[in-house]
Amino acid sequence: MRAETQIALFDLDNTLLSGDSDYEWAQYLIERGVLERQAYEAKNEMFFSQYKAGRLDIHEFLDFQLAPLARYPREKLEEWHREFMRIKVRPMIRAKGLELVRLHIDDGDLCAIVTSTNAFITAPIAREFGVDHLLATELEVHDGKYTGKPAGTPCFRQGKVTRLAEWLGARGRTLASFSSSWFYSDSQNDLPLLEHVTHPVAVDPDETLHAEALRRGWRIISLE
8 A cells, every 4th residue: 555655753842733833832821811921922932942943952842841740730731732723723733734744644644733832732633634653852750740850762853763663663664665755844853863764844934944945846835
């Protein structure tokens, strides 16, 4: 079957979405009064700037980003997430992103979203795109509650390569066992995984990725 011969991987934030779901989740909690604006907004902006500059310390960021999840029961978090999807996420979903994903699904490709944003935020978003497989930063759970810590390797930079290899390995595959592989991303932070696929595609790329894509002859597209 074709699904066993080709694979398509998609970054999420600023690729399939016109914004960053990680950043917007923190903003949503600030706007809702869950997080104190003065203390959290400046930090959220700082981490977002570091990410865009390719200087983010993922462990420092996760300490900040996951801590609020440990303070509230899962039911309340999921209630907030439903509202977050309605007012923040759905307006960011790119129609051309949906079309791109659908093209690969219709071609029978094995499709997965590969994102550094944690699985609590992104699992419902992956479902909106009709993608069954999600590789995201996983969350530690104890007695049914989030602990505020990540579980396993964060799905960031080289961690995306590691997590993809683990996921494929569990399926008895490697990336090299596919005749063709695509990865779509906007960010310089995804250069490690872009370098591993047969069809790296820069999507509305940041300045650094744009320059690298031009230098290496990678395809550059816009989903705006």
